[in-house]
Amino acid sequence: MTLVDQALAESKTGEGSRAEKVTTATFVYQHLRRDILKGELKPGQKLQIDQVAARYSAGTNPVREALNRLSSERLVDRHEQRGFSVPQLSLESLRELVKTRCWLEAKALEESIANRTQAWEDNVILTYHRLSRTKVRLPEDGGDNSEWEIKHRAFHNALIAACGSSLLINYCNEMMDHAERYRYISMIIATTPRRDSNEEHRLIMEATIDGNVELAKEHLVSQYQTTLRLLEEQLEIVGAA
Amino acid sequence: MTLVDQALAESKTGEGSRAEKVTTATFVYQHLRRDILKGELKPGQKLQIDQVAARYSAGTNPVREALNRLSSERLVDRHEQRGFSVPQLSLESLRELVKTRCWLEAKALEESIANRTQAWEDNVILTYHRLSRTKVRLPEDGGDNSEWEIKHRAFHNALIAACGSSLLINYCNEMMDHAERYRYISMIIATTPRRDSNEEHRLIMEATIDGNVELAKEHLVSQYQTTLRLLEEQLEIVGAA
DNA sequence: ATATTCCGAAAAATGTAGATTGTTGGAAGG
């Protein structure tokens, strides 16, 4: 099944649909984004306009618009007069990413807790439970882990939703996107059984609901540090190969 | 002098030059950005493709690319199938912006101080002195305050340059852009004499060089709070009018 | 009479095709 067929199949089901009145540019944007996050377009790979256009059955112009949007989100590199490419992944930039995520999400969580409302708490609990009931799918089992990714994102978004800054929420989301790239790469090459992350999420959730700011931040940061450690091991294996 | 003439004049001097091998899309991007920051394109204004294309003597396609880039930076609003517009300014979003800036820049400054090097300190001192020797130009005097804006940015960038996260530096820069929009708007309508901001900058610089993290953060935040208060007054006047 | 809905022309956004410009990589010459 080609990627274009896949897109067309999806459009029948209504998910990621092209029929629901989005422009071609936006269609390409969404799918390019997804394919970069999932690692189907490899880090470092050149994104030749004509090839990308063919891949999504679009013209060059909408592709160009999509690439320009993505370049401002740092999900593609733009090289003046010489096209676009998928940004490289590296241990160094992963460490920087995790560090920055810890700073910003910890702050966002702190503010959220300070502004707590009943509706916000309810949503944290709800998204936690949905996440905890979703299994991580390893590549061996058929591979599509996007359901878990969506619920995982929903949970982390719920935590910071009450921070009072849509800017900060945007930045956190952008960083989640970048982190997702590393997670997908690591799953492809995963050799060690995944830890049970439910427990880690439960700790964050409980401290948050208890209003224990420092403990909640600690668990949040510690989760990211653990993820970083696991990814570091796996990426070092790749680097050595 | 039309804006196009102005652009051509600049290209002779080499600054913002179109001759130095940038694509038309980038040329339009840079000038659109500048015009939005300076308020020459008014908040809320529709950015009709043909008009923008005519304004910068470009085709519709490069304009579209520029607008798509800017939309990802939140410097223009994109409305699916109905074009682009300059984002509105509001007291509410200004407050959110300032709040978020305080959080992120304070963190960045803290980390910078923690990672201090001689080169970094030198640059903080240097950019401070350059800023202190540059006069704020009020609109009455001929209006172009861009020299001060550039030095002001350079100083704030120097402060956070050693924070160890290019992501965080990017976010701070994006927020500086947004803040600049409010400053330009307020200068247009400025009625009260501007405070002497040199003193405020000196306090930040000295505490920073002394390695006094808490005091430096305090002065930084306090500067933003003062700016916010002044802008609030001025914007309320406009809102009431 | 007023409000609402329904055309259809005009305007504007979006997309396509192909012309133009710039980059690349390798062969020819110094």
Added chain:
DNA sequence: CCTTCCAACAATCTACATTTTTCGGAATAT
């Protein structure tokens, strides 16, 4: 071995075709 030049390739831009929205006025309902 290092430049220079050229052809092929790819990015970028222009011009125009297509699609969608907007808006004024006529037709209909209240």
